[in-house]
Amino acid sequence: xxxxxxxxxxxxxxxxxxxxxRQERCGTEIVRFVDNATAGRVPLGPGxxxxxxxxxxxxxxxxxxxxxxxKRTYAITDRGRALFRQELSRLKLCVADGDRxxxxx
Amino acid sequence: xxxxxxxxxxxxxxNPGAIEKWLEDxxxxxxxxxxxxxxxxxxxxxEPGTYRVRLQPxxxxxxxxxxxxxxxxxxxxxxxxxxxEGDENSDFEVYYCSDPSAPELDTDPVAWIWAWEKPLRRSxxxxxLCLALILGVLMLPMVISGKSLLERLLNLKLYWLFWLxxxxxxxxVMVRRLWHLRRVRRQMAxxxxxxxxxxxxxxxxxxVITLLFLLTWLLMLFGNAASAFRGSEPDTVGLxxxxxxxxxEETDKTYWEFETENYAWRRTALAFARTGSQFRGExxxxxxxxxxxxxxxxxxxxxxxxxxxxxxxxxxxAVEAAVEHDxxxxxxxxxSGDEQMFLARKGTIxxxxxxxxxxxxxxxxxxxxxxxxxxxx
Numbered sequence: 001x002x003x004x005x006x007x008x009x010x011x012x013x014x015x016x017x018x019x020x021x022r023q024e025r026c027g028t029e030i031v032r033f034v035d036n037a038t039a040g041r042v043p044l045g046p047g048x049x050x051x052x053x054x055x056x057x058x059x060x061x062x063x064x065x066x067x068x069x070x071k072r073t074y075a076i077t078d079r080g081r082a083l084f085r086q087e088l089s090r091l092k093l094c095v096a097d098g099d100r101x102x103x104x105x
Numbered sequence: 106x107x108x109x110x111x112x113x114x115x116x117x118x119x120n121p122g123a124i125e126k127w128l129e130d131x132x133x134x135x136x137x138x139x140x141x142x143x144x145x146x147x148x149x150x151x152e153p154g155t156y157r158v159r160l161q162p163x164x165x166x167x168x169x170x171x172x173x174x175x176x177x178x179x180x181x182x183x184x185x186x187x188x189x190e191g192d193e194n195s196d197f198e199v200y201y202c203s204d205p206s207a208p209e210l211d212t213d214p215v216a217w218i219w220a221w222e223k224p225l226r227r228s229x230x231x232x233x234l235c236l237a238l239i240l241g242v243l244m245l246p247m248v249i250s251g252k253s254l255l256e257r258l259l260n261l262k263l264y265w266l267f268w269l270x271x272x273x274x275x276x277x278v279m280v281r282r283l284w285h286l287r288r289v290r291r292q293m294a295x296x297x298x299x300x301x302x303x304x305x306x307x308x309x310x311x312x313v314i315t316l317l318f319l320l321t322w323l324l325m326l327f328g329n330a331a332s333a334f335r336g337s338e339p340d341t342v343g344l345x346x347x348x349x350x351x352x353x354e355e356t357d358k359t360y361w362e363f364e365t366e367n368y369a370w371r372r373t374a375l376a377f378a379r380t381g382s383q384f385r386g387e388x389x390x391x392x393x394x395x396x397x398x399x400x401x402x403x404x405x406x407x408x409x410x411x412x413x414x415x416x417x418x419x420x421x422x423a424v425e426a427a428v429e430h431d432x433x434x435x436x437x438x439x440x441s442g443d444e445q446m447f448l449a450r451k452g453t454i455x456x457x458x459x460x461x462x463x464x465x466x467x468x469x470x471x472x473x474x475x476x477x478x479x480x481x482x
Contacts, residue, residue: 054164
């Protein structure tokens, strides 16, 4: 499997980036944010969360900002913001396409 | 004291779903994996119940980061149990969850594939490397010596024969691993999570392989020790032999020079006796006797065929004449110019007489028949 830069985000990945848009958060805070924001619709398991965080760090979409005791906080990078916006635009287009088709029914 | 039990650890880790299911079934019976060694895993008694068990590849991180992650997992209902050591530094953490309301450990298939991609790729590469090494070890002696596989096998001492078996088992394990990994990697490349498969079949396969490895290892140990006591004298009693002086009557022993480099006299794991000798006459003529008493008739048949094929290969114009004699199971006379080879087999004995000068071999055939017939009785 060839290594490719991320182009499309899954729901979990999208919400992890979203959770870091306004403020830095630690792992458990990200889980709580996603749970609240989606009213439990998008479950974020700990295995998935830490795999995504590791991959995002590797891709320089987020960075570790502070370590307080055992608590590590993460912040989104400019690259992460750009990818988030790109994904948001893609989703908006999807929604617009869907709405247009539905309106035509 | 906490009750504990031991079980064979999972050897091949390319099918995490099957291992997880096995551990869930063990947990339902009240056993949780507490430690995992190279051969055995230790289980400790827990309250029997419904647990979810998940394996996760260990990622490179600092001990602090690992602790923080472990704490987050615990907060979300997943308890770390132990680490299963994989190959090529790919270890796997084992997590248990007894809370049915807790989210799954992995909720995103794409992230799951990210996590498993690297260890499975390592396992794939390690499998190929291991297979190449095994094939190299198996093939190299044949390439270096220029001898056939059958000849190599027949010359193997007991210890090396068990080593060979061991390597063949290992090669089978590697081929199976590569076969399954190929499927899993294809599924992952298509974004599909590989199905768990049947853990009972996997365990049975593993038990058989472990038993075979153990048996081979014991046989290597005891076989080697036994051969030291038993000695390694070949049993040559009754094997046919044609003296060069009997072929050329006007010669005596001083006429024929014994060629030490073409002398063989040994007992091996698959042969009670393997003998070979060659004499060179003063006029440059040669007489070679080879006689083998093998352990299995199947091998004797194969050796007979190989000897005949070797002669035919070296002498495509060879004329063949079947030798009809009740004393032999099969016998043939191959003639090419001045070269002749009389080849005969009786049960597990294979005899070949080769000369490179014109001579009537019928007397030798009759003598060999008498000798080999008496062996068969």
